[in-house]
Amino acid sequence: MYKLILLEDENVLRQELAEFLTDLGYAVDAVSTLAEFQKIYTPANHQMAVLDLTLPDGDGMTLIRQLRQQGHRIGIVVLTARGAMPDKIAGLDEGADYYLAKTADLDELAATLAALKRRLAQPEASDCWVLEVGRRRLLPPGQSAIPLSQQDVTVLHTLMAAQGEIVSRQTIVQALGEDFLHYDQRRLDTQMRRLRRKAEESIGIALPVNTARNAGYSFFAEAVIRA
Template sequence: MRLLLVEDSARLRELIGETIRSAGWRLDAVATLAEAEDAFAGTRYDLVLLDLGLPDGDGLDLLRALRRNRNGTPVLVLTARGAVDERIAGLDAGADDYLAKPFNNGELLARARALLRRAPVSADPVLEAGALSFDPATQEARCGKDVIALAPRERAALEILLRNAGRVTPKRGLEEKLSEFDEELSPNAIEVVLSRLRRRLAPFETRTAIETVRGVGYLLRETGAETPR
């Protein structure tokens, strides 16, 4: 899951970013309408967290433009505008939910999870291969009934590999999807993440294997049998 935060306060971007990333979701954070438009031009998002009072205009303008272009990405409005008529204006403009500042981080995550569950992109919520499954909305990985504890980037890598199960996922594709704005991955970051992911999965009989296709990328395939420990 990749989210976009549009918020002009650097401090709030930092705090909300910590909360979102702690849930295992990837986040791009921008401060203006222009930056948000650039972000949408090159990236598909699963959810937008949108402030309304931005330096170069009203966040509702971005929201209306998305809906005019038939972009159905869920939008959760985060704003200090708490009056009823202002909330109505936001919902009528196409917002899916509305959260007034200041808000509780737990409620922010709960509302985000609810929107992600209802979003068309998560209509096929549970990804599966062998005995391994992953729910993008809850970010929970399982082997049968057992929950597998994963770090955020390990969860993100597993989701990408499962979406491409049986096909090679190019290394460059993993790098692009695991990176965030203003953050560069180290040269061996993907190898480190995949190595850790393999170790996390090793104690479980997932009936899958993550193979390195040298010079190309990685392949998650079903083994049809218990994976070696």
């Protein structure tokens, strides 16, 4: 049975959600403040969390950031009244796996948690470089995550999807949404230099990308792409 911790400060909603999640088969610990969360939460026992953001003793974004900085693999679903796109992007950037507005149907919450269970059940690809597209980060084997720009994600996704093969410069440029005939090739060279420098500065090792002169690039390490 998956054990889940629910953080919601509205009493009636917390009770309703706890009952709903229990009916779905989860073992639920329900708390109303960040302080209670910190007191109850144990990494060994809680596999998932459903978190509100606007809380009486602080911001749930801070909690998400702390959990990820401490390396906890807990699956996180944000359920909040802060449903604007900038808030959603910020929540995913901080490390939430999914971000739902409180206007979401309970069936959507149930489906989201089921998807998260499947995701958590996947074995860790410890010998692979993992690209997490939605969270815009690259996970080198045994190293901390490297944050990426959207352009970084697009370039790496194109290269890692063709692992071990040379990807033409034209293919990469087109993936970036550019017209190859009018594209300044120096921009792609600059993009690759920035990516390599980002990896070296973040984790001190080289990005496993080879350059095929005048042809393109190849990602030569084992690679996994996650949504």
